[in-house]
Every structure is written in C-alpha cells, then in structure tokens.
Amino acid sequence: MxxxxxxxxxxxxxxxxxxxxxxxxxxxxxxxxxxxxxxSGVKESAPRDDAYEFVIPAFAKTKQATARRAAVEDVDVEDRGHFSTLSYANVAGRRQYRLYVPAGAASEPLPLIVMLHGCTQDADDFAAGTQMNALAERDRFLVAYPVQPQQANPSKCWNWFKPEDQQRESGEPSLIAGITREIISSHNVDPARVYIAGMSAGGAMAAIMIAEYPELYAAAGVHSGLPARCAHNLPSALAAMKGGKQPGARHAQRGAALPPKRPLIVFHGDADATVNVANATRLVKGFDLPPDADSASSRTNGTQRRCTVSRLKSIDNIDAELWTIHGAGHAWAGGNARGSYTDPTGPDASAEMLRFFLDHPKR
CATH class of the missing domain: 1.10.287 (Helix Hairpins)
Structure with a gap:
C-alpha cells in the first residue's frame, strides 16, 4: 500500500x-x-529475511551522502591511480565493483585486497572511510570494492544470514569470488597475496569467504562482524548480532564453528551496540594462545582509544589477531570521518590489517 x-x-x-x-x-x-x-489504519508488513534495514539508524544515509560529496571534493589519491567502475555477472546475478589500481601498477605482481562494505554503505563511502586507496598508492597493491545494490537488500547489506549466501559457488559468495578471479586474470596480481576484509555485514561475509575459498584468499580481516554460518534467517541473525544463543540442534551442523584454514585479524569495539563484541571471540574460536610468548598486550597512543591485542595460533600453526577496542562503538577504527561508521580516535585498523596481510602470503 x-x-x-x-x-x-x-x-x-x-x-x-x-x-x-x-x-x-x-x-x-x-x-x-x-x-x-x-x-490511520495502515498495516505494517511482516518482517522479511531481506528487511535488515531496521537495525540501521535512520540518519545513516544522510551521513553517507555527506561523505560521498566530501569524497568527490578530495580526489588527490584517485588522480594518481585509477579508480574505475566495473561489473561482473554469473548465474547468481550481477554486481558492480570499484577497483583502485595504483599508478604504474603494470610493472610488477601486486597484492589484492577485496573490501566488503557494511549496511547503508557503498564502495565510495567505504573507500573514503577506510582510506584503503591511499594505502594502496603508498604500499603498492590493488583494492576492489564489490557493491551490494538495494535490489539485493533494502539496506545494501550483504545477506550473510541466508543459507544460499553462505555456501561456496552459491549466491553472493560466488559473485564475490567471481569478481576476485576476474581481477586476478585481468591484472598483474600476485595470487599468493590476495586478501579479503569487511565491516559489519561485510565482515560477516568476509568470514564466510575465507572459510569457503581458502585456496583463493591468503588471509581475512573482519571488523565489527560475525562468524560464518552463525545464523540461518533474520531472527537468528538479530539474535547473533546481540550476542545471543547460536543456532539450535536443527541447525547445529551448519552453525558449528568452522576450523580455521587461513590467518585472520579481527577488530571489534567493546561498546558496540549493533553487533555484540562476543562475536569477535567467536570469530577466533579454534585459535589457541601460543604457550611460549606473550599473547596479549594493551596499547594506547595519545589520542587513540586503548585496545587489547591478543595474538593467537591454531593447532595447525595458523595465526590470528584479536583487537578489542575499549569504549568503541560500531565503527571502523582509525577511519576517516569522510566515510560513514568511522571512529577516527581508534587504532588504525586499515594499516594494521595491511601489515597483517602482507606478513601472511599464502603458503
């Protein structure tokens, strides 16, 4: 109506x-x-699996638009490299993506980082907030930003909570993997240094991608996200976001924690009211503290928030890092205020992810 x-x-x-x-x-x-x-008697429709938008503040889109206008005004990095819009399609559908290629990239094989935005965001907003393009120009790597359109989810969230979007070569994972493979085949990319990262719903999808495509990605970064297959529909997704119980017996096999296959770095604010910090601990389940080294340290740097960094290993000697940012909400740590959902006072999540990624090429 x-x-x-x-x-x-x-x-x-x-x-x-x-x-x-x-x-x-x-x-x-x-x-x-x-x-x-x-x-007036107008009836509200029942919640749908794709009606994820009601957990997002109503004013987020206005902030997003402001960030996008600011990004247009500050194009210094894009003037040096090449930030293009491309498209990929398969039987699951079609997705646009933005690709940043640093200046002079054709001469050597470079790493690739695939960045998955959060709800209400888009590629330009996420690039502005994370400042990953500036790092790409400085440290020589490619960055791809797949775009989730509103037709796929009203709030442009990746559908990490739908079973068909949690499996290899199915739904959205097949589209993201297809974009990754397309870039590898069309650019001078080092296949041993291909990584994936995301924020919130994008972080949850990044966790799915590293679990389902360990041969494609060398490591993953999850910021304010959730573990793979921790939900099977919208109600279980909302419960997981609030730190509630995991899927019941009927979904135990699908919802069970997957053994770690690749290195993982996780960032989460302990004051996050959108995705509970308990999900950060669940993400690194399967990684054990190394017995012969200091595994955790507290960091602060002047105006930055205090954070606790835990360095972990799996039984197969796979590395993980868990950054718990004290007092931080649902925002990209150290991000630029030109993008939505950023916390400039946090540690620099983008730089730390890049450091972790480059330390972990595919073995």
Missing part, C-alpha cells in the same frame, strides 16, 4: 530537521509520523 501524502510530508519534515535541528528532533518527527500512520 502506498504511503499517504501526510506521511510523506512528515518524513520530509524529519529529514529537514535532521539537517537543521539534529538527530533527536528528527527522531521525534519520525515517531509522530509512524504514530499517525498507525492510527
């Missing part, structure tokens, strides 16, 4: 207040509009 004109007018009022009066006044206007809509 279409929204009536009064409701639309109220929502326009809310967006105007967001720009001029702040979040609190805009929220009150939205609540008033929803109340009038309810009283």
């Amino acid at each position: 279409k929204l009536n004109e009064g409701f639309l007018s109220s929502m326009h009022e809310a967006m105007a207040l967001l720009r001029t009066g702040g979040v609190a006044q805009a929220t009150e206007a939205i609540q008033r509009a929803l109340q009038r809509k309810s009283e």
